[in-house]
Amino acid sequence: GDQVEQSPSALSLHEGTGSALRCNFTTTMRAVQWFRKNSRGSLINLFYLASGTKENGRLKSAFDSKERYSTLHIRDAQLEDSGTYFCAAVTGGYKVVFGSGTRLLVSP
Amino acid sequence: EAAVTQSPRNKVAVTGGKVTLSCNQTNNHNNMYWYRQDTGHGLRLIHYSYGAGSTEKGDIPDGYKASRPSQENFSLILELATPSQTSVYFCASGGNWGYYAEQFFGPGTRLTVL
Numbered sequence: 001g002d003q004v005e006q007s008p009s010a011l012s013l014h015e016g017t018g019s020a021l022r023c024n025f026t027t028t029m030r031a032v033q034w035f036r037k038n039s040r041g042s043l044i045n046l047f048y049l050a051s052g053t054k055e056n057g058r059l060k061s062a063f064d065s066k067e068r069y070s071t072l073h074i075r076d077a078q079l080e081d082s083g084t085y086f087c088a089a090v091t092g093g094y095k096v097v098f099g100s101g102t103r104l105l106v107s108p
Numbered sequence: 109e110a111a112v113t114q115s116p117r118n119k120v121a122v123t124g125g126k127v128t129l130s131c132n133q134t135n136n137h138n139n140m141y142w143y144r145q146d147t148g149h150g151l152r153l154i155h156y157s158y159g160a161g162s163t164e165k166g167d168i169p170d171g172y173k174a175s176r177p178s179q180e181n182f183s184l185i186l187e188l189a190t191p192s193q194t195s196v197y198f199c200a201s202g203g204n205w206g207y208y209a210e211q212f213f214g215p216g217t218r219l220t221v222l
Contacts, residue, residue: 004150033210041216043198048210086150088211095167096141096211098150 006099018075023087114214127186131199140182
């Protein structure tokens with residue numbers, strides 16, 4: 001079935017550094033959405049992409065449907081960026097499949 | 109700003125009891141969704157709806173029913189709750205009919221079945 005492989009499963013960053021999260025898809029996806037689950041458990045919308053790249057502050061996301069992946073780049077990480085990040089991909093049949101999440105911990 | 113609310117925020121139920129989780133959205137979206145999220149897993153789709161009166165089975169519908177009495181409200185019903193249904197449940201709205209658009213999530217309901 002349609003699957004989303006999200007990596008890494010866990011990530012530790014020091015404040016001011018950066019890294020990238022990645023979701024690989026087993027099939028062509030129509031769109032991808034990125035979320036952060038914060039310490040209160042709420043899902044915060046970060047990006048929705050049908051193609052190309054978007055940038056918002058210290059976050060940047062890219063989606064390549066042909067190559068079957070999406071990335072989320074975090075630069076200059078801050079303590080408040082800690083949380084669990086999820087990607088969710090929209091299949092050709094308009095189903096939504098979530099990745100298993102990346103637990104990010106930003107430390108001083 | 110999109111607004112999706114859920115009630116209750118926390119619920120403790122007994123095995124075999126009936127549980128109803130409620131969701132309200134003020135986004136005027138046709139599509140609404142119920143997911144559960146378990147530690148170490150992504151969200152999994154239980155039921156969804158294309159509009160008032162419509163309910164569709166998601167990927168893990170067994171043990172759950174759904175009800176969409178109006179555009180704004182979408183309920184998830186556990187007729188006979190079991191401990192395996194202990195989880196965090198998220199409601200979302202977004203898009204119209206069969207077409208996906210950006211989803212907006214409620215704050216989640218933490219359900220514990222003893």
